[in-house]
Amino acid sequence: MDLFFLGALGWGPAGGLSVGEAFYIATQIEDGDGDSWVRAFEHQGEVLNAQADTWLERGWTRAAGEARLKAFACYRSAWQFVAPGERFAALFHASQKLFDQAMTELGLPATRFTVRYGGGELPGHFYQAIDRSAPTVLVIGGADTCHEDRFLSQGRYYIDRGYSVALVDLPGQGLVQKQGLHWEPETERPIAAVIDALIARFGVEPRKLALLGMSLGGYFACRAAAHEPRLAAVIATPALFRPDELFAGVAKQEADGATTSDVERKNRQVLLWKAGVADISELIRRWDGVAADPRNVQVPFLSVLGKQEGGVWKKQTEEWHASIRSAHKSFVILDAETGADAHCQGNNPLRLAQEADGWLREVMRDSWGSR
Secondary structure, three states: OHHHHHHHHHOHHHOOOOHHHHHHHHOOOOOOOHHHHHHHHHHHHHHHHHHHHHHHHOOOHHHHHHHHHHHHHHHHHHHHHOOOOHHHHHHHHHHHHHHHHHHHHOOOOEEEEEEEEOOEEEEEEEEOOOOOOOOEEEEEOOOOOOOOHHHHHHHHHHHHOOOEEEEEOOOOOOOHHHHOOOOOOOOHHHHHHHHHHHHHHHOOOHHHEEEEEEOHHHHHHHHHHHHOOOOOEEEEEOOOOOHHHHHHHHHHHHHOOOOOOHHHHHHHHHHHHHHOOOOHHHHHHHHOOOOOOHHHOOOOEEEEEEOOOOHHHHHHHHHHHHHOOOOOEEEEEEOHHHOOOOHHHOOOHHHHHHHHHHHHHHHOHHHHOOO
């Protein structure tokens, strides 16, 4: 709960909840009780959505969009601790509707699109930069995300900095698993399909395309860096290249009889659903030996690591950085003083965007011209 509440706070500067709103919601939550979490966030979402309607009727379109985006953030947080099923889907669809309304009311250049893949469709949003020659950042989340929430965690910062931005759900993210598309080891394949779509529909140039992967998306980014040649730069926070080690750690906790709360159980159920497995043992078997090969990486690569990250994340990020063969590689370590030392910089997302933007402008200098 602390992790995801911190994430909700971190979205504030990009248009999510204010500190006051978030802490008011927290007063309605009982520690470890998932149902109280869902009720509190959903109720505040209803309040903010009603406020948006009132302001829209008065012609206060921007204020309405701002409130609507906060309502999206509430519904997005609400489904975090809901088990798979109709309730999860209802909250998720409500959040999607609010997000699209907010994009329209805020006048943001958002185009919803889908990518055909594996007999299904991967949903996303594309934001065209005012300067159509600007580079594009493709932002990919991890196990607990949907592409819309990546707008608040990173996407909006790059839009504000003049980039085009693509946000997409890969198999096992958002609601894509309802199509029978689950996390897959060879993640470069759906990423290749996304790149095909970005080129064909939006005219994205591979020499101006950067990929940012977050959390389990760090593994997706490592796989893409090792196998997908149509990327100008890749960023991972953290860099995870042997996910079976991470999954094995979860299995060990279960075997040791670690106490599991209501919210942990529900969150675990959702993750297993996303992975397309019945239990942790099946997840371990399916991902045994799966890895991204750092020796294949030539593309410019930025590894980002917060000092609060767990042991597996730290170990693998350090090993990855040391092993990749890119001539343009950088390693950023963020400590407590930066306020960005939590998992994927959830406590200070802006710092991640600042580090990534500065680095991208150095390695993609030709794409930015004199900027």
